[in-house]
Amino acid sequence: MPKIIQSIKAMQQQVKTWRKNDHLVGLVPTMGCLHEGHLSLIREAYKHADKVVVSIFVNPTQFGPNEDFAQYPRTFEEDIEKCLKEGVHAIFNPTIEDMYPVPQTTWVDEEELSKGLCGASRPGHFRGVTSVVTKLFNACLPDVAVFGQKDAQQALIIKKMILDLNFSIDMIIAPTVREYDELAMSSRNLLLTAEHRLNAPQIYQFLKQIPKSNVRSTRTLQQNFAEKMSAIGGQVDYFSVVSKDSLLPIEEIEEENTLIAVAVRMGPVRLIDNIFI
Ligand code: PAF
Secondary structure, eight states, X not given: OOEEEOOHHHHHHHHXXXXXXXXXXXXXXXXXXXXXXXHHHHHHHHHHOSEEEEEXXXXXXXXXXXXXXXXXXXXXXXXXXXXXXXXXXXXEOOOHXXXXXXXXXXXXXXXXXXXXXXXXXXXXXXXXXXXXXHXXXXXXXXXXXXXXXXXXXXXXXXXXXXXXXXXOOEEEEEOXXXXXXXXXXXXXXXXXXXXXXXXXXXXXXXXXXXXXXXXXXXXXXXXXXXXXXXXXXXXXEEEEEEETTTOOBOSBOOTTSEEEEEEEEETTEEEXXXXXX
């Protein structure tokens, strides 16, 4: 059974005990509602660490005032079962009061990579992410931390934060795991209506055909994507063609340097996906 640890002090103490025995510690930060994508991150963590901690914390500071913090699925009992099957050593599951005991006035804010894509449509989101990931790093003191490629912008920002703030942590980015019909796995998929769930795989179907097609213009791709999404009841939040390192916009798709990232609203649910060219 994984140890369920709520307090930051107890978590730090546990890691210090492991480290005394020369164990390397891996952290998989999550907001719970664990699915096969998260489990692949846990398996990846085991390749690099002796003890694996999964943090489960739905972080309020990365949700905007009109976003789905209250609706975000919470399935803690099932999450424990899944962690048990994966042999996870500890689940760090702090309360909001444990993580934010006093009104917070110190924040970690990445200023370049977080401007576009999700950063543009979710103001303050990445400040919440980088701040909570810093707090999770300080609580769980990992040697290695594993994040998913599905959140490509988040992964890039955290990588930069680790570099900028001299965290002594190896970051691993693991590939996106997909459902049987290639919809990227996400806890939010549970919130889709049956019809939206049926149509949502078309997001990746569109992305997947781009490298094979000869359309290279970002503008044309944006128009085609918007039409396709509107036909299935989706509304494009963004379709961005950017440099995979700087996230700066690219007008014509280039070989080897391009990230195409999208966000689509299907009813109240916002889905993201991406593909590297
Ligand atoms: O990717 C997520 O689930 C969250 O943004 C993270 C990294 C756990 C921070 O709350």
